[in-house]
Amino acid sequence: MEICKHNDYCGGCIHQGIPYEKQVEMKGREVLKLLTDKKIVCKNNLGIVGSPKQYAYRNKMEYTFGDMVKDGEMTLGMHQKGRFMSIVTVDECQLVDPDFNLILRETLDFCNEKGYRFYHKKSHEGLMRNLIIRKGERTNELLINIVTSSQEEFAEEAFVERMQSLELSNELVGILRTLNDGLSDAVYCDELKTLWGRDSYMEKIMGLDFKVSAFSFFQTNIEAVERLYTDALSLIEDVEGKTVFDLFCGTGTITQALALRAKLAIGVELVEEAVEAAKVNAQLNGLDNCKFIAGDVFAVLDNIEEKPDVIVVDPPRVGIQNKALDKIIAYGVKQIVYVSCNPKTLAMNLEYLQFYGYEVKSLKAYDNFPMTKHTECVCLLER
Structure with missing residues (x-):
């Protein structure tokens, strides 16, 4: 590759x-x-x-909303090496299932079209904070969790429709929204809303079944x-x-x-x-x-x-x-x-x-x- x-x-x-x-x-x-x-x-x-x-092995990604350059357009992805305030949009990452890249790109486009602002680490203002995607490797089940502050309205129904319209290889089983008004950069859950479907996905490992919820370690x-x-x-x-x-x-x-x-x-x-x-x-x-x-x-x-x-x-x-x-x-x-x-x-x-x-x-x-x-x-x- x-x-x-x-x-x-x-x-x-x-x-x-x-x-x-x-x-x-x-x-x-x-x-x-x-x-x-x-x-x-x-x-x-x-x-x-x-x-x-060696590739597409990660079953969970936690992406951050931000910008690459000061006052630039909104990005969604990973922290740039050596520059903690800069976020790189990683919509062609090779470590994840291609569905993750599709969901990331569609989510970013949706938020930019709506004119939403990312949550700024210093001013503590803005709506969009994180996108978390999780996948059952053995069940092909996908869970989407959009993390926002409660400062502005977020178009929940429109977001659900947009995610459901994607042509994914895996089965989307749940779309969640986490409200996080904590000041730190970490994902903290003040409230978890199930916008559609389930709040967990299933996985199989060592002959056992596991129900994996939005924030449980796996x-x-x-x-x-x-x-x-x-x-x-x-x-x-x-x-x-x-x-x-x-x-x-x-x-x-x-x-x-x-x-x-x-x-x-x-x-x-x-x-x-x-x-x-x-x-x-x-x-x-x-x-x-x-x-x-x-x-x-x-x-x-x-x-x-x-x-x-x-x-x-x-x-x-x-x-x-x-x-x-x-x-x-x-x-x-x-x-x-x-x-x-x-x-x-x-x-x-x-x-x-x-x-x-x-x-x-x-x-x-x-x-x-x-x-x-x-x-x-x-x-x-x-x-």
Whole structure:
């Protein structure tokens, strides 16, 4: 595929133009260097594997309204590299399904025709804030969420008609409007309105069904993450009859996959909405041997009566704080499976765990986000 036409400004895909095999090699070397720098002894380094899809793999995009140059025409897309106030219209992005590009272009045209203004970060005035598109990779269901302030009227019915008139390859199942009057740049939901259809889409992963709502976290590259999770769970010895903790569990994908075989799977997650979504999905899949607890892992571990036989951790990019690691270590489980989305903080955590008597049995890296800087890893530790 040719170099993306947005490459000079967008900056999302830092490895554009580099042959894919080379990208994967580079990322593998980066992971190895981080481990070597922290003197991590790995019994079995399984290298790195590439993504099943190099293009059109993202199932969610959050676009921002703005302008490219001061007082220029309104744009819709991503922040320009090195210039936070400038927004690049990315209507030919190669990382998303072509339907995303169609919806983006049509939404921008609609808003410009109506004369709507974008919400200005400094003056805090204007209507249009964000466009969020989500897709079920296995179900081909699409969800559109337009984010506005409440400062002006927005033609909801006309917008719905315009979106429904598009000739899409996927099935549009819901059109939503989020009202956000927060001052920060982040998407915050003061009110969520369903303008048409449903407020969620369905996804299938690891043989399980997931209902994904407008703001619930879900893995971005489904094909790649399914392989990663399958590999991670295969590392656990004889999970049948065991109690497993899944810490930083998000919407509980791993927890539920564990529950298919374990005696009991307990997921712990800070974000309450994610926990509520996890409970709904567990019910959807008829799983009564998994439970979910909302709260900070450090605090929650003090109050769980059950004792784990195995612990799975899948922390955010900042990794796991040492005080939480101390509690994990104190359980004295034979096996810990660490799923990481940031090799740098993984190496720091492994250094700590290694010092306290865990050895790294195996480590495998995954390029689940081709063209970008991100790399994921799965690591098995044994006491």
